[in-house]
Amino acid sequence: MTEITQHISPLRQRMIDDMTLRKLSPKTQSGYIRAVKNLTRYLGHSPDTATAEELRKFQLHMVDQGISGTTINATITALKFLFQTTLDRNDTIRKMSTVPVPRKLPVVLSREEAARLIAVPGRIICCLWCRIASQ
16 A cells, blocks of 8 residues: 655645634635645746745736636735735735726616515415415
8 A cells, every 4th residue: 555645845834834823714725825826836936935026927917817806816815825924024915906806786676576576485485385274
């Protein structure tokens, strides 16, 4: 039987420990690790030596690739965590800022649509009550 072990770099382990200490959800942790992996692939070297200019170019790269504003903002949040919390390098990340994401307006029902919607559950409850009462 062979044992498969995955090497985790000290930087990744420290970031995981920092996220665990702050009780970030597993989904958030996974997203943060993914963002740092993407940065590492872009840089071609460990992110702990990244410069502010490299981070700026990475953000421009994401925009050029057509990555959504929501994903860019999530990536920036992850990188802020890495540089501010794990690496204690606030100066490097200071100039990165999130991008505006347009909000979608909710669908507003007309009076007639709202009346029909309200009437439907009443009919369903009434029909269920009639079935129960007739048994």
